[in-house]
Amino acid sequence: MALSPDWLNDKYSRLERKNAFDGSLVHGTSKFNRDTGRNSKPVNPFQAFIDPETNLIRQELTRPRNCPVCGAPPGEGLFIKDGFRHVRCPSCGLIYVSLILRDEIMIKYWREEMAWNAVLRTGPQTDMDKLKFAYGLELASSHAPGELPGTLLDVGAGTGTFIRLADGRGWKTTALELNVESAETMESEGYQVIVKPLELADLSENAYDMVTLWEVLEHLAEPKIVLSNTRELLTSGGVLLILVPNSGSLVTRILHEKSNTFGGHSHLNHFNPSSMKILLESLDYEILEMETVLTELGTIYNHLDFQDPYLGDAPETIPQLTPELIHDKLWGSRLLVVAKKADDS
Numbered sequence: 001m002a003l004s005p006d007w008l009n010d011k012y013s014r015l016e017r018k019n020a021f022d023g024s025l026v027h028g029t030s031k032f033n034r035d036t037g038r039n040s041k042p043v044n045p046f047q048a049f050i051d052p053e054t055n056l057i058r059q060e061l062t063r064p065r066n067c068p069v070c071g072a073p074p075g076e077g078l079f080i081k082d083g084f085r086h087v088r089c090p091s092c093g094l095i096y097v098s099l100i101l102r103d104e105i106m107i108k109y110w111r112e113e114m115a116w117n118a119v120l121r122t123g124p125q126t127d128m129d130k131l132k133f134a135y136g137l138e139l140a141s142s143h144a145p146g147e148l149p150g151t152l153l154d155v156g157a158g159t160g161t162f163i164r165l166a167d168g169r170g171w172k173t174t175a176l177e178l179n180v181e182s183a184e185t186m187e188s189e190g191y192q193v194i195v196k197p198l199e200l201a202d203l204s205e206n207a208y209d210m211v212t213l214w215e216v217l218e219h220l221a222e223p224k225i226v227l228s229n230t231r232e233l234l235t236s237g238g239v240l241l242i243l244v245p246n247s248g249s250l251v252t253r254i255l256h257e258k259s260n261t262f263g264g265h266s267h268l269n270h271f272n273p274s275s276m277k278i279l280l281e282s283l284d285y286e287i288l289e290m291e292t293v294l295t296e297l298g299t300i301y302n303h304l305d306f307q308d309p310y311l312g313d314a315p316e317t318i319p320q321l322t323p324e325l326i327h328d329k330l331w332g333s334r335l336l337v338v339a340k341k342a343d344d345s
C-alpha cells in the first residue's frame, strides 16, 4: 500500500517539514552560503572563452536551440550573463539559454566537475539535503502504487545523498550519474551506478516504481527527450519526482540576472509552474503535486537593503512576507513536482 504520512494532509505540518530544510531559515543566509562554500565556488569556468566584442561565449563552442518545451524559435532576449544569452519563449514563457555549449563540451564538464561536489558534501548542506530528500521521497511514495518500497531510478544522482537515504529505507536503487568522482564514490559503497546519459543507458521499460530528477532538468539541453524516456521506464502508476529552480520564485523575480540561478554554462532551462505544466502535459504526464520549497527570504532582504544578496546580513523588514505566504503563492526558489503517466494514455 502507498504510504500516507500524517504530515501530508496537514498544511502546517507540511510547512514545518519544509522549513526544517530551508538553509536560509535554519542557518541564516550568509552563514549557510559561507559554511557550504558556495561563496568560494568559481563563478564561471568558461570565462576565458568569452569574446570581448560580443560579450558572448565564442561561437565555435556553442550551438543554437529552439525552446526545449514547445519548440518555438528563440524570442525576446532578457539579458546576457557569463557569456550566455537568456531568452524568454514567446509561446510558452520558458526562460532558457540559447546558444548553449556544444554537447561534447557539456558532457566533459559534467564528467569532471568537482567544485559543486565539494559544496554538496559539506555537513550543513548534507543535513539539509537529507531532510529535503526524505520529504520528497515520502511525498512521492504517497502516490506510488503497490508494495513499497519498490524500485527507484535516480537520474543525476550527484554525490549520492539521496541514493543512500532511499537505500536505507529499503528501496532497490539504480543511480545514473555522469560525474566520474561521484559515480566512483557510489560504486565503492556498493550501489548500482550507470555512468551514461539516460538515452544511452539501455534500461528496462516499465521497471521503476519511482524515477527521481533532483535538480537535473535545468541542466539538460533536451529535457523533453529525457522525460519521454523516464515515462517509458515507469511502471503502471509509477511516479516521477522533479525538483528544479523556480524562475517564478519571488527571489528570482526580484534579483533577475543577479540571481545565482542564472549561469548559462550549466543552467540551461528556467521553469516556472506554468512552463513545467505545459512540458509534463505535452508528454502525457498527470501532475499529482506541484509546490515550492526553500524561501530565500534572507537573499531578498539583503538585495532590498543594497547588500550582496548572498552574503549580506540585512534584518527582516517585511513581517507579512512569511514562508507560508511564499509557498502558498508558489514563490519558493525550487519547484517540486510529482507526476505519473496519464491514465488514458
Ligand SMILES: [Zn+2]
Residues within 6 Å of the ligand: 067, 068, 069, 070, 071, 072, 089, 090, 091, 092, 093, 094
Ligand atoms: Zn516555448
